[in-house]
Amino acid sequence: MPKVLIAGYTGAMGRYATDLVNNLPGFEITAGLAPHDADTKMPATAQIYHSLAEIEPGVAEIWLDFTVPSAVKANVTFALQHGFTPIVGTTGLTSADVAELQALAEENGQGGLIAPNFGMSAVLLMKFAKEAAAYFPDADVIEMHHGDKKDAPSGTALTTAQMIAAGRQSAPQPTVSEESVSGALGANVDGVAVHAVRLPGYIAHEQVLFGGPGEALTIRQDSFDRASFMSGVKVALQKANQLTSLVFGLEEIL
């Protein structure tokens, strides 16, 4: 029976992941990692750790990570160095970080998955955005999230921008507007303007606006509930033992 350590088990995503794994036949939560204790549905038998230094290798086979951008690189490095298969939803890893971790995984003969978004609507949005960019090189990304989100822009928005850049077959038009207020035109990610909205009531949403001569295309996805991420997490857990390299993107294992 695969044993799972949930890093960030006290957080918003960690709690959903705990419910998922508790109810997933054949899987067992044997450990949780978070700096502070909290009332959660972790099994009473699970080991609770407050820092990486406390973790006993062998306590689990799978390392499911929903922590914070400041901790994720050290967590995945630790997981790969100590025989865990990392399944990572935490954002904040740069492309260089991902490449470094993939090299470490290869050195250690380990597999795993890093997925900036486990929701099917977001995975499809990114795929469609890449396809559309071949015909509409001019695009802006607007992501909207709950006010507790620590990073901006979202990992999904960064990946979407990178995929739009990869899908373009011609250069976008240069913007002639000058910002009279700093930030008005958004952040430039690979030539795509990315705008981040943080508001109470929102969970996780993204819209890509493409503009062409006399026409526009808008693609939008909405995660109204964190349950939207759990089917992707479930697939990743079930395929964890088949992963032979550290894969980036849920679509690579579907």
Ligand SMILES: NC(=O)C1=CN([C@@H]2O[C@H](COP(=O)(O)OP(=O)(O)OC[C@H]3O[C@@H](n4cnc5c(N)ncnc54)[C@H](OP(=O)(O)O)[C@@H]3O)[C@@H](O)[C@H]2O)C=CC1
């Ligand atoms: N890939 C995907 O589909 C999705 C990804 N995410 C990403 O997942 C991450 C978590 O999101 P969310 O649950 O909303 O965030 P929360 O802030 O609710 O939870 C963060 C968790 O990380 C823990 N934590 C904080 N510092 C550390 C550390 N140094 N080491 C280990 N654990 C730590 C917190 O514990 P404590 O309370 O003790 O500080 C808490 O349990 C974010 O990066 C978010 O962008 C979110 C949704 C979907």
Ligand SMILES: O=C(O)C1=N[C@H](C(=O)O)C[C@H](O)C1
């Ligand atoms: O923090 C969140 O909530 C989310 N984070 C991920 C991201 O940054 O892309 C995935 C989703 O947008 C929800």
